Amino acid sequence: MVKIDLGKTSVREGNEQIRQCGQNGENVEVINPDARHHIGVGLVHPITVKVRGSAGYFCAGLSDAAHFEVENNVGWGVGDNMYSGSVVVGGNASAIPGVAIRGAEIVIRGNMGSRAGQVMKAGTLCCAGNANFMAGYMMYGGRIIILGDSGVKIGEDMTAGEIFIGGKVEDLGSDAELTDIDSAEVDDIREFLDRYQISFKGSFKKVINAGKKLRYSTSETQMRSIPFFTFSGASDYWNPKIQEDLYIKSQIGRYRIRGYGGARPLPHFSDLAFRKDLSQAGSESNVIPNVRMRTEIGGINGAQPLKLSMPVMIAPMSYGALSASTKRAIGLASTLSDIAENTGEGGMSDAQRGAAKQLIFQMLGGRLGWNIHDMKRADGLEIYISQGAKPGLGGQLMAKKVTPELAKIRGIPPGIDLRSPSRHPDILGADDLVIKVEELREATGYRLPVSIKLGAGRVRDDIKIAVKDGFDFVELDGMQGSTGAGSAEVIDYVGIPTLPAIIEALDALEEIGRRDDIQIVLMGGIRDGVDAVKALCLGADAVAFGTSTIIAGGCIACMQCHVGTCVTGIATQDPEHEKRYQPEVEAQNIHRFLESVRWQIAAIANELGYDDVTQFNRDDLVALTPEAADITGLPYEPQYGDGDIDIKVRAVV
Amino acid sequence: MCGIAGIMLKGSSNSFKIGEALVNMLNGCQHRGPDSTGFALYGESQENTLKLRLFVGQGDESIAAIKSIQQLLDEHGALIIDDEQVGETYRVTVNYTGDILKISYALEHAAKVVSIGNSLDIIKDVGSAEDVDERYHIRKFQGSHGLGHVRLATESDVKPEAAHPFWATGFADVAIVHNGQITNYWKMRRRLEQRDYEFHTDNDSELIAVYLADKLSQGDELKDVLKTSIDDLDGTFSFLVSTKDEIGYAKDRLAVKPMVMYETDDLVAIASEEVSLNKLFPGQALNTKEPPPGTYNTWSRSI
Numbered sequence: 011m012v013k014i015d016l017g018k019t020s021v022r023e024g025n026e027q028i029r030q031c032g033q034n035g036e037n038v039e040v041i042n043p044d045a046r047h048h049i050g051v052g053l054v055h056p057i058t059v060k061v062r063g064s065a066g067y068f069c070a071g072l073s074d075a076a077h078f079e080v081e082n083n084v085g086w087g088v089g090d091n092m093y094s095g096s097v098v099v100g101g102n103a104s105a106i107p108g109v110a111i112r113g114a115e116i117v118i119r120g121n122m123g124s125r126a127g128q129v130m131k132a133g134t135l136c137c138a139g140n141a142n143f144m145a146g147y148m149m150y151g152g153r154i155i156i157l158g159d160s161g162v163k164i165g166e167d168m169t170a171g172e173i174f175i176g177g178k179v180e181d182l183g184s185d186a187e188l189t190d191i192d193s194a195e196v197d198d199i200r201e202f203l204d205r206y207q208i209s210f211k212g213s214f215k216k217v218i219n220a221g222k223k224l225r226y227s228t229s230e231t232q233m234r235s236i237p238f239f240t241f242s243g244a245s246d247y248w249n250p251k252i253q254e255d256l257y258i259k260s261q262i263g264r265y266r267i268r269g270y271g272g273a274r275p276l277p278h279f280s281d282l283a284f285r286k287d288l289s290q291a292g293s294e295s296n297v298i299p300n301v302r303m304r305t306e307i308g309g310i311n312g313a314q315p316l317k318l319s320m321p322v323m324i325a326p327m328s329y330g331a332l333s334a335s336t337k338r339a340i341g342l343a344s345t346l347s348d349i350a351e352n353t354g355e356g357g358m359s360d361a362q363r364g365a366a367k368q369l370i371f372q373m374l375g376g377r378l379g380w381n382i383h384d385m386k387r388a389d390g391l392e393i394y395i396s397q398g399a400k401p402g403l404g405g406q407l408m409a410k411k412v413t414p415e416l417a418k419i420r421g422i423p424p425g426i427d428l429r430s431p432s433r434h435p436d437i438l439g440a441d442d443l444v445i446k447v448e449e450l451r452e453a454t455g456y457r458l459p460v461s462i463k464l465g466a467g468r469v470r471d472d473i474k475i476a477v478k479d480g481f482d483f484v485e486l487d488g489m490q491g492s493t494g495a496g497s498a499e500v501i502d503y504v505g506i507p508t509l510p511a512i513i514e515a516l517d518a519l520e521e522i523g524r525r526d527d528i529q530i531v532l533m534g535g536i537r538d539g540v541d542a543v544k545a546l547c548l549g550a551d552a553v554a555f556g557t558s559t560i561i562a563g564g565c566i567a568c569m570q571c572h573v574g575t576c577v578t579g580i581a582t583q584d585p586e587h588e589k590r591y592q593p594e595v596e597a598q599n600i601h602r603f604l605e606s607v608r609w610q611i612a613a614i615a616n617e618l619g620y621d622d623v624t625q626f627n628r629d630d631l632v633a634l635t636p637e638a639a640d641i642t643g644l645p646y647e648p649q650y651g652d653g654d655i656d657i658k659v660r661a662v663v
Numbered sequence: 664m665c666g667i668a669g670i671m672l673k674g675s676s677n678s679f680k681i682g683e684a685l686v687n688m689l690n691g692c693q694h695r696g697p698d699s700t701g702f703a704l705y706g707e708s709q710e711n712t713l714k715l716r717l718f719v720g721q722g723d724e725s726i727a728a729i730k731s732i733q734q735l736l737d738e739h740g741a742l743i744i745d746d747e748q749v750g751e752t753y754r755v756t757v758n759y760t761g762d763i764l765k766i767s768y769a770l771e772h773a774a775k776v777v778s779i780g781n782s783l784d785i786i787k788d789v790g791s792a793e794d795v796d797e798r799y800h801i802r803k804f805q806g807s808h809g810l811g812h813v814r815l816a817t818e819s820d821v822k823p824e825a826a827h828p829f830w831a832t833g834f835a836d837v838a839i840v841h842n843g844q845i846t847n848y849w850k851m852r853r854r855l856e857q858r859d860y861e862f863h864t865d866n867d868s869e870l871i872a873v874y875l876a877d878k879l880s881q882g883d884e885l886k887d888v889l890k891t892s893i894d895d896l897d898g899t900f901s902f903l904v905s906t907k908d909e910i911g912y913a914k915d916r917l918a919v920k921p922m923v924m925y926e927t928d929d930l931v932a933i934a935s936e937e938v939s940l941n942k943l944f945p946g947q948a949l950n951t952k953e954p955p956p957g958t959y960n961t962w963s964r965s966i
Contacts, residue, residue, distance in 0.1 A: 017945065017946060041946075042945065042946045044938065044941035044942070044945055044946065045936065045937035045938040045940070045941045045949075046938055047938065062948075063941075063946070063947070063948040064937055064941065064948055064949065064951075066936060066937065066938050067936070081948055082948035082949070083937060083948075083949075083951055085921075085936060085937060085938075086921065101948075101950075102951075102952075102953065104921065104923070104937075104953055105918075105919075105921065123953060124918055124956065142918075142955065142956065143918075143956060438899075438919040438920075439842075439843075439919075439920070440815050440817055441665060441666065441694075441695040441696065441815060441842070441935075444694055444695070444815075445694065445695075448694070471817050474816070474817065475815070475817055478697060478698070478815055522821065
């Protein structure tokens with residue numbers, strides 16, 4: 011037994027020692043814990059850790075296989091995301107015990123706080139005392155045993171799993187119901203209680219999901235396919251978009267879900283032009299060697315940065331919204347172009363990891379697919395707060411796409427209309443967020459950059475929080491960003507466009523004198539290298555491409571991504587459709603597109619007389635419309651003509 | 664977006680210095696708010712004597728501000744007993760028996776009033792608990808009870824006057840620290856403004872303080888006022904309030920803002936996180952309690 015004294019050692023050092031003991035197979039005793047946070051986070055070896063006192067937030071979080079015994083109380087989120095192993099808490103547990111667990115056993119001998127087992131996927135959470143409100147909130151699976159009283163709204167919006175209550179069921183949550191209990195289940199519970207020496211003589215009541223909210227009551231049938239470009243092109247008052255909207259709503263009687271981005275004209279990069287005449291840009295035979303483009307993102311606080319061959323990344327898009335083949339093609343293309351790819355919401359598959367040389371792993375509120383092992387093999391971690399296409403809302407994945415294979419990686423039941431939680435169980439303010447960021451850093455030994463994905467809303471406030479909470483970089487997403495499924499009204503009408511997003515972010519950082527303390531990756535409707543350079547001129551450190559890569563890789567932009575029967579095999583999980591997609595071929599197509607972006611960036615830099623992409627600056631740009639001038643503060647000089655210049659791209663691949 | 668702390672010594676216990684205890688508790692949760700730190704400290708009081716603290720800035724600005732403060736005090740018949748300029752604040756003790764609401768609103772014309780009370784003194788500034796202690800020597804303060812707060816500024820600026828605790832403008836000795844967000848702020852504020860109350864910040868915590876103090880001034884018990892606040896205030900909040908002789912908390916029904924408490928025969932201590940309570944009792948496993956959602960409670964100083 012190795013003794014670690016947290017009165018003398020920092021938690022960070024303590025955790026390193028605990029992980030070392032894990033590797034050596036030695037058990038650990040933690041003394042003077044004094045309710046400090048993150049004790050034992052990231053441990054993945056089957057040792058026993060005894061905590062002599064109280065532990066703070068996320069004790070045993072992001073761990074697998076270890077056994078924790080905490081003598082006294084624990085703070086928020088004990089056993090967060092634990093895979094297997096156990097935690098036994100001698101005293102009380104604060105809010106969200108067993109949040110997002112994926113198979114562990116968590117036993118609380120005292121009472122437990124609110125939202126116990128929120129978004130848990132598997133395993134057992136047992137409380138010998140009383141639960142507070144909303145136990146089993148949005149749980150996707152597993153078992154909660156409460157020997158005392160249930161608290162109000164038990165099983166609120168649970169999707170699956172079982173909750174057994176020994177005491178009083180005070181009040182059922184939305185879409186939860188009482189059901190019969192069979193003797194085998196009771197025997198199982200007795201066996202569990204015996205194993206943890208908990209005596210309980212009473213009987214149990216059982217709460218499960220009532221199944222009334224798992225699917226939309228009306229499914230949206232495809233009427234006809236209007237390509238996105240037609241859909242968004244005409245500004246006539248009654249246009250094909252309005253017409254289609256009316257037809258569909260007349261059938262389904264609710265808001266529409268669709269794929270793709272907003273179709274309203276908004277101030278965007280086309281409203282900016284270069285001050286210098288770039289008509290000759292790219293006429294030189296090879297501009298690329300003349301410009302230094304390598305960009306490091308995420309290393310400003312000491313983590314290992316992403317090393318990009320140009321200031322470009324792939325925007326987060328999930329395996330789920332996209333087929334495995336598409337994620338593979340994008341991953342391969344990102345490797346060929348030596349930039350970074352991003353998992354999006356759906357977890358990390360071996361295929362994705364294998365295809366992408368550099369891969370950011372994204373964590374969302376539902377913790378779908380999130381786990382310590384994939385964190386460890388990621389090159390960056392990202393906390394998703396929101397996205398430009400639908401800020402403030404969670405993802406939607408219709409049942410057709412929730413296949414058994416996909417459900418397994420996400421840890422959810424197959425065949426539901428998955429509406430991902432819009433907020434995190436443990437991030438309800440900037441103060442909680444800082445503790446969460448620290449947990450991710452602790453779990454991965456401070457090795458990986460941690461970023462925050464922000465859909466543009468209250469950018470001014472959000473970016474200040476991001477920098478104060480110590481993020482290495484922000485992926486800032488304007489409302490021109492696309493989605494695989496979102497409600498049509500939100501896609502078109504909610505959010506802040508990409509241009510004001512970057513300007514507000516920079517102003518806010520300037521205001522608190524902290525521009526150098528965070529890097530900004532801008533995204534949201536960035537189409538090509540010309541847009542990318544404009545973003546860099548405005549002050550972004552890098553840009554990310556989502557929609558453009560999909561289109562480069564064969565998407566026909568029919569906006570039916572949510573339906574799951576994508577004819578190109580991109581936005582589908584149906585093998586019949588997916589087999590049309592040829593990842594190796596499309597990877598080359600996407601790669602060639604990315605290389606055209608590289609060429610354009612280099613050609614513009616060259617023509618502007620720069621030899622480094624960091625030299626782009628605001629003085630290179632003018633605004634072509636009064637709106638764009640007002641938003642960006644650039645001079646309004648419409649005589650510079652066309653914002654959509656054509657930079658010649660020579661064959662580069 | 665912050666961390667809060669409160670402590671009250673019961674009986675004749677003097678095993679803790681209030682100032683030192685609060686600095687240590689806030690040290691424990693400084694991660695919740697790195698921008699600014701503040702303390703509401705309750706010390707000995709004398710009849711007809713008021714302690715005032717005002718933000719006066721620095722240099723010439725402060726000289727001018729102090730001059731007009733002294734002039735206003737004189738006009739209102741407040742006799743200066745003792746004064747001192749510390750950091751960007753001016754602390755002055757006066758003999759005064761008049762209307763506190765009136766004198767506090769008048770003083771706002773000269774400088775931003777931090778606090779007024781018989782026993783209350785609010786000290787708040789940018790920086791950590793240690794930083795503020797270094798400037799104002801908080802640890803030395805003995806006293807009977809007090810509140811503390813660390814702040815991460817989200818919507819408003821990082822300025823000393825935007826830091827917590829908030830004094831209930833116009834009401835002696837009422838202070839508050841708050842973690843959360845009041846969403847019916849403007850509605851509640853308009854109601855109070857219609858009754859001629861003045862607000863000197865746009866911070867929702869000032870609103871809670873004035874709301875509570877207004878009800879207290881009508882003769883309601885603190886406990887009842889806290890009960891009503893849970894119904895009247897909309898949003899997410901965990902707050903601590905203190906008066907000359909009492910300390911209390913209220914927590915909204917969704918309880919997403921944490922709060923943990925520890926009570927012995929000698930003291931009651933409340934904080935955002937248990938780690939702060941453990942700072943008072945290092946190495947001990949404490950039998951703490953988490954106040955349930957939608958609850959409130961008060962403790963009185965036994966005199």
